[in-house]
Amino acid sequence: MKSYRKELWYHVKGRRGLVNITGDVEDCLRESGVQEGMVLVNAMHITASVFINDNESGLHKDYDEWLEKLAPHEPVDQYRHNLGEDNADAHMKRQVMGREVVVAITQGRMDFGPWEQIFYGEFDGGRNKRVLVKIIGE
Numbered sequence: 001m002k003s004y005r006k007e008l009w010y011h012v013k014g015r016r017g018l019v020n021i022t023g024d025v026e027d028c029l030r031e032s033g034v035q036e037g038m039v040l041v042n043a044m045h046i047t048a049s050v051f052i053n054d055n056e057s058g059l060h061k062d063y064d065e066w067l068e069k070l071a072p073h074e075p076v077d078q079y080r081h082n083l084g085e086d087n088a089d090a091h092m093k094r095q096v097m098g099r100e101v102v103v104a105i106t107q108g109r110m111d112f113g114p115w116e117q118i119f120y121g122e123f124d125g126g127r128n129k130r131v132l133v134k135i136i137g138e
Contacts, residue, residue: 004032012125037137042100090123
């Protein structure tokens with residue numbers, strides 16, 4: 001069995017943003033040489049997320065608005081975590097959107113349903129953050 005590991009780095013300039021990382025993960029899959037197996041993709045930061053959904057701008061805007069209603073950034077003093085910080089909302093948004101995804105690999109390709117793509121969700125941006133890609137298989 002083969003094992004492959006790579007860290008991808010992303011920098012979202014604003015506080016929040018979504019980045020389609022499907023192509024980056026496909027590059028990792030090609031580099032790995034794995035034809036049958038699994039790929040794990042996870043955010044290595046507690047204020048960021050990795051998830052699978054449609055690459056449609058209206059949906060992305062809906063996510064941003066919905067998450068801001070669930071866990072609004074301001075006022076920052078509404079959160080106990082924010083004593084000395086201002087990112088409690090980002091932790092909560094990450095909890096809702098999830099930490100990681102696992103995708104089956106068949107014949108050297110990720111097994112996606114129609115429209116599925118992998119996204120990195122940033123909820124406390126402005127600095128470099130990592131995403132782990134771990135691929136195992138034959």
